[in-house]
Amino acid sequence: MAKTIESYTDVLIIGAGPSGLMAAYWMARCGVNARVIDKKGTKVFKGHADGLRSRTLELLDSIGVAQRVLQEGHEVFSMTSWGPDENGKLCRQVTTDLEPSPPYAIAALSQGRIERFLLDAIAEHSNLEVERGVIGESLEYDEGLESDPHAYPITLKLRTLSEEEASPAPAHGVSDRSLNHAVDVDDQKDTIQRRKHKVGTVETLKAKYVIGCDGAHSWTRKQLNIPFEGSTTDHIWGVIDIVPITNYPDMRRIGSLTNASGTVLIVPREKNLVRFYVPLQEEQEVSQKFDRLAVTLESVRQRVKKIMSPFYFDFDVCDWWTVYQVGRRIAQTNAKGRVYLAGDAVHTHSPKVGMGLNMSMQDGFNIGWKVALVAKGLAKPSILDTYKSERYPLAEMLLDFDRQWSALFLQQEQQKSHAAPVAQETLIAMRDVLRKTEHFSQGHTSYYRESPLVCKQSKAVAQHLTPGEKLVPVRLRSQANGLPSWTTKMLESDGRFRILLLAGDVRSREQASRVWACGDGLARLLRQFTPAKDKLDSLIDVRAIHSAPFADVELDMFPSVVYHFDENEGCDLTKVWSDSACSWGQQSDGKGYETWGVDRLRGGLIAMRPDQYIGWMGELEDVADLARYLQGIFVKREARPML
Amino acid sequence: MAKTIESYTDVLIIGAGPSGLMAAYWMARCGVNARVIDKKGTKVFKGHADGLRSRTLELLDSIGVAQRVLQEGHEVFSMTSWGPDENGKLCRQVTTDLEPSPPYAIAALSQGRIERFLLDAIAEHSNLEVERGVIGESLEYDEGLESDPHAYPITLKLRTLSEEEASPAPAHGVSDRSLNHAVDVDDQKDTIQRRKHKVGTVETLKAKYVIGCDGAHSWTRKQLNIPFEGSTTDHIWGVIDIVPITNYPDMRRIGSLTNASGTVLIVPREKNLVRFYVPLQEEQEVSQKFDRLAVTLESVRQRVKKIMSPFYFDFDVCDWWTVYQVGRRIAQTNAKGRVYLAGDAVHTHSPKVGMGLNMSMQDGFNIGWKVALVAKGLAKPSILDTYKSERYPLAEMLLDFDRQWSALFLQQEQQKSHAAPVAQETLIAMRDVLRKTEHFSQGHTSYYRESPLVCKQSKAVAQHLTPGEKLVPVRLRSQANGLPSWTTKMLESDGRFRILLLAGDVRSREQASRVWACGDGLARLLRQFTPAKDKLDSLIDVRAIHSAPFADVELDMFPSVVYHFDENEGCDLTKVWSDSACSWGQQSDGKGYETWGVDRLRGGLIAMRPDQYIGWMGELEDVADLARYLQGIFVKREARPML
Known part of the structure; x- marks a missing residue:
């Protein structure tokens, strides 16, 4: 047993x-x-x-x-769409440059x-x-x-x-x-x-x-x-990852190709592989009676061949394939x-x-x-509880988008397959759906709502940032070595909340004293929340990002919460960053504050969740309000001894 | 046994x-x-x-x-040099931004x-x-x-x-x-x-x-x-890879620090490690009698502590250390x-x-x-034989540079250690040595001389390139997918010679006919040199780089030596590149021809060795001359049947 x-x-x-x-x-x-x-x-x-x-x-x-x-x-930079022209000749109808969203x-x-x-x-x-x-x-x-x-x-x-x-x-x-x-x-x-x-x-x-x-x-x-x-649709697709042998010229661009026999979706991949999605039935054959089990790699090959015609299409190498019922x-x-x-x-x-x-x-x-x-x-x-309130509405949006888009895609495909120009209303409807969903589908907007983790009523110290949305990536220079880094990498996912002390122009004496006062407040705040046995930055990590020129600033211009020496630990040199242009042009442009909509002199405070979403924003003087935000999240601690 | x-x-x-x-x-x-x-x-x-x-x-x-x-x-972007000022106080004396040589x-x-x-x-x-x-x-x-x-x-x-x-x-x-x-x-x-x-x-x-x-x-x-x-010098250095505990602020910049007790060289490394090079004797103690075997990690620690003073310096983690007699x-x-x-x-x-x-x-x-x-x-x-003629002179230059530089470095160090300003003549001599050797020491110039592999008498179709030197890296866009790539990566080290067919502006009908004629000549040339059993591009690979706007060009505008369809092989989509700016600004600037000094309309031909060094250059009409260059390198073959 x-x-x-x-x-x-x-x-x-x-x-x-x-x-x-x-x-x-x-x-x-x-x-x-x-x-x-x-x-x-x-x-x-x-x-x-x-x-x-x-x-x-x-x-x-x-x-x-x-x-x-x-x-x-x-990486994919270009997308094309092929269909028959009015004479039925297959041609490239649309080319779209996929404008990347830096850094990726x-x-x-x-x-x-x-x-x-x-x-x-x-x-x-x-x-x-x-x-x-x-x-x-x-x-x-x-x-x-x-x-x-x-x-x-x-x-x-x-x-x-x-x-x-x-x-x-x-x-x-x-x-x-x-x-x-x-x-x-x-x-x-x-x-x-x-x-x-x-x-x-x-x-x-x-x-x-x-x-x-x-x-x-x-x-x-x-x-x-x-x-x-929901339901299983009647559409059965074949999916093949192959090394194509073809004279179709756009094999390394993402794309779709439609003619009278159907549509293939094309995704170029690593190692010369290309993925093809292909419907396995002609439009008029779509029915529940289709026998999935009868599909073979050979039958998928023949379907793709037919749709890609008059381009030559074949393959020797198939890395993987399957049949997919949507x-x-x-x-x-x-x-x-x-x-x-x-x-x-x-x-x-x-x-x-x-x-x-x-x-x-x-x-x-x-x-x-x-x-x-x-x-x-x-x-x-x-x-x-915020998992449900943040992610479930996105699942609903996703299905709604897929429902609308698939219907329009099918319409367009049917029109194309009869070598008819796609109807104006179909095109307008597609454009509208894309526009409406663009921010969502690209992942630029997540719509995370008010919760203990998201304080929507924050002061707009960063006019182009929104609590409940991701920090927009910018490239900054480490004050310790001049090395540029995207914030996505610099703000490593290590489980800590982060406070961005946007220190503004620390060459100004007045601003420097605001920064030092804020630094004192933040140090007290860390002592309030961090378990006594742990390092002071183990739960919440403060990073300073200033807007003064890199060469005009020294690390000791910053308060101890981001720069101090400890005989056991040394100095942590990862905490002070400069929003300034790098001598090597492409590496950082010094426009982080501008991208975020932050005043270059006065700066501000941003609290970030461990997933790089913005939780709270405020002025340098708003540490008490920041403490209230954190009290809604962290378990209350015994008072920690002052250092 | x-x-x-x-x-x-x-x-x-x-x-x-x-x-x-x-x-x-x-x-x-x-x-x-x-x-x-x-x-x-x-x-x-x-x-x-x-x-x-x-x-x-x-x-x-x-x-x-x-x-x-x-x-x-x-990565290292910044270098600093510390020494005592006229009052003997240790201070940062020089900061140098290390201007990177793109891409690295x-x-x-x-x-x-x-x-x-x-x-x-x-x-x-x-x-x-x-x-x-x-x-x-x-x-x-x-x-x-x-x-x-x-x-x-x-x-x-x-x-x-x-x-x-x-x-x-x-x-x-x-x-x-x-x-x-x-x-x-x-x-x-x-x-x-x-x-x-x-x-x-x-x-x-x-x-x-x-x-x-x-x-x-x-x-x-x-x-x-x-x-x-040559000789072993009497200078004994300690080398330690440690995680420093220090309040020295430039720990993440490459640097040197000199005071009365000596000099340390500092190289920041991966995982918070820093390498220190430190002379193990005071200047007056340097002698052959020094007992290397008596050196311990502890004695090295004490030497570095003394030199770094008044900065605090210590370490718990030592990843590796050794003693080094120059x-x-x-x-x-x-x-x-x-x-x-x-x-x-x-x-x-x-x-x-x-x-x-x-x-x-x-x-x-x-x-x-x-x-x-x-x-x-x-x-x-x-x-x-070219191994000796290319690499041995560089070994001589290296030693010569080291000899001159070390002597001046020592002079400067001695002056600094006495808290004296470094003498003007020392500084001028150092600057001169650096200037004279800069191209060599940075690796920008290799001085490879005339040989079967390097035809110095080539026509200067690329005015800023030199046979016997490396191709200067530029970023180009693949015509097949718009993806930008540095030439260093695109011209992979796979053992093949490469011919860059700089096709110029292929929108011009006249230029296009030059390119096609050149393509025919290159195809004949590949058949002449490539073993009959091998793929035609297995020995010499032709890549076209044109200067017309990316969107105005189709792959079939290029001759079959860089773009053709084969029922067994398909199309090789890696061979045609565009020197044009990418919509995403930082990815390619469209200035490759300019960097190389090539006429944007007329282009030219460049033959590259497998190590990305330039072997030969000529006009599109100079294929016969190119063939002579290749005849000096490759073993003669039987005539290969025409395709």
Whole structure:
């Protein structure tokens, strides 16, 4: 009989895809007692999601892996759309330059590589490892324990799977297991299945918090009886990652190509791969009777060939393929008690809007730091409610966007396929939808609402920044060495809240005295919130950003909260930054204050959450108001002795 | 009795430091039958060399690892010099902004990490592995076989060492072996000693070529009886890599600090490490009687403390340290028959000029591709003579620079240490030396002379480029996708010669017909030189760079040598580039032609060696002259059938 064991964890993450790993990153980074399980025996190596928007790359920059994505991935700068002209001749109809949002453009890279980088970031900061080949068998939730932060209201039974159970033969597509020879060098160790416990072991696990990142068919969601509303459409798409042999000239641009036989969506990728999305039925054939199981790689090839014609199209190398039935569904909620859902467990939609991976990673990023800080006993449990209020409305917007856009896309496609010019009203409707959703779809606006974490009533010391939105990235120079850095990287995701002391022009004597007075206030504030045993900047980190010319400023012009010497610690030289142009033009432009809308003389204060979202803003004199904002978030401490 | 085995290799590289690995990269990349041995049981993990000039970063970009260096390493933008003022008070006397040479600034990173990246680049392209714990016991050279390219004139006896023999206890410094717990995650597998053969095995190895990269005490050099001329100076320096605890404000800038007790040189590094070079004797104590063996980490700490005073200075973490007796020596030659020497085996000098690692890597890079192409039977053995003519004069210049600079540095230091203003004539002499050597020391000029590889008499179609010098990096946009790339990365070091077809303004009908005629000529030329069994661009790769606006140009405006469709291969979309500004300002400025001094309408032709050095230049009509240049390099082929 299989052995049964019992154990406890503060946080359990179910599913080690992109959203689960983003959440796990925070556990690793904050030193939370956590576990991560995944039912599959190995990580993903090939295929799956692949599109990263610039805002997602900013997150990856803040955890130190954006450079790896750019090194391996394919950045996309140009998008084209092909269709038949009035004579039925296929031609390029629209070319769009995708204006990147600095510091990053859009990039495409296989999900397996993105997971590799996240796993490496986790390993760099902890011993947390994904336990693979483990499924949940039951989940019980004791509401009576919910209000006690020390209690374990969730009881799960977990079972360790055999190699066969953990790698079922896929109905379609290349099995990851058959590809061992071709996986990247640094993934090879992960092709071997390992188990923490013996096969068949059943473990009873008590958890304080659970984050379910287990995909569209989420086991966690089902255990919680949360309905998954919406429907599976009748559209069946083939997805192939191939090295194309073709004379189509735009193979390295993102694009769509439509003719009488249908449409392909084209996404250029790493290593000369290109992803094609292709509908597997002619328009008139779409019906529920279509037999998915009859689809072969050969039939997908023939469909793409037909649509790409008169361009030549073929391939020898297929890295991965699958068949995809578009479902547009949303979970009725993304949180129940102390169990949270993230990613595809909450929302599924068509691939046409290119947002799935991004929304999922942002979900995991959002819930991760909140659970980590609460589980560590640093933040109040009440901040956990903001996960629902911040992320659920975005899931609704996502599905709404997908619904509108897919309908219009279909209209346009049908018109094109009959070699008719696309109707003016269709084009106007598409443009309107794009305009209306642009800020959302690009990730520029998140609409996070008033909450303990977001003080919407802040003073507008930065006129172009909004509480509840991300800090707009700018490039600053370190006062310690002149080295320029984007704020996305400089304000590393390490679990700390950050106070940006926008010190203004510290050459002015009057301004300097405001800055020093503010510095004293901030030092008292850190002592008020930081546990006595910890370093003073372990919970909240103050960074000064001044607007005076780099060469006119010395570090000792700043108060001790950002620059002081300690015989045990030395000086922390990472805390003072200059918004000034670098002699090497492209490296920093000295326009950070301008981008943010901050007065270059007087500066201001900005409180940032660990995820680079703005929580609060005020004048240098508003430290008491800042303290009230932080009191809504952090657990109250005993008075800490003055230094 | 130990087993004796006999084997053959085309190329043997002795020593797997930076110069040996650079040479090995080419063997991996070009698929040469090669071996690499190193007497130490493991790679370097900590300490050793650490300074990378921008030109060396360009090489690393061309082999795909520059991003890893920038991600981990510390870029240096600012340099300061401290000394006593007339009242004896220590103050910052000079601040210099180090104007980076795009695309790269100077960077500092431990040699162990640089070797990691080189090893990974080698593994990406081949199964070539460094055989560690192997020493040469004898080397015999048969001059009679030298002229036969198929012969093996070099016979070596190699012996496999035991773990103890391969990791002798160091006289000074932290042993690598004691640091296993702290090595980087991706280095951990290399902390375990592995042997190809059983300990004690003696192997008789016959080689066509040997490259000795075995350091200042080179065994290879000694076997060849090549004198190592110069002397060991009496100056003993301590070198420590530590995390400083100090209130010295310029800890993250490169710098020097001098007072009455001496001078420290300061190099900020990765992970908050800082390297200090410190003379271990007071000026008046310098003598041969100094006992190196008596030096301890503690005594080095006390010396640095004394010199840094009145700044506080101490450390808890020491990552690595050693004691270093400055020697200034040069081998009488860097080549003897088919055996070549590279790196410290040829030249050693003081650390003051910060060039050692760079010169060594460039040596290995230079000899590597030449030996690789000759060993493959593609290039004529006569090109190997250019290793000596290109690299040996630079070794002489390096020592000369070090000699002059060290003397002036010492003068200046002595004046400073007496709190006297540095004498005007010393300052002028220092400035003059710096000016005279600037192009050389920064790596901007290499002075490679006329040879089969460098045609100095080329037409000046690019007025700012010089045959025998590196192509000046510019950023161009791929015509296939609009993506900008620096030429350093785009012209990947893959072993191929490159012809840059500077197509000029292809919108002009007249210019277009010149380009197409040139394209036909180039296609014939490729057929003339490329082995019949190989792809037409396997030996020489043609890239077109036009000057017309990106959006006005289509790929099919270019001749088939850079754009054509093949039913087996598809289209190669990497060959056509646009020198035009990117909508996203910082990404490319459209000034490549201007930087190179090329006529924007008429363009020109540039032939580049595999190491991005310019070999030949001419007009679009000069293909016959280009063919003559290539005939001096490549082995003559049978006529290849026309396509």
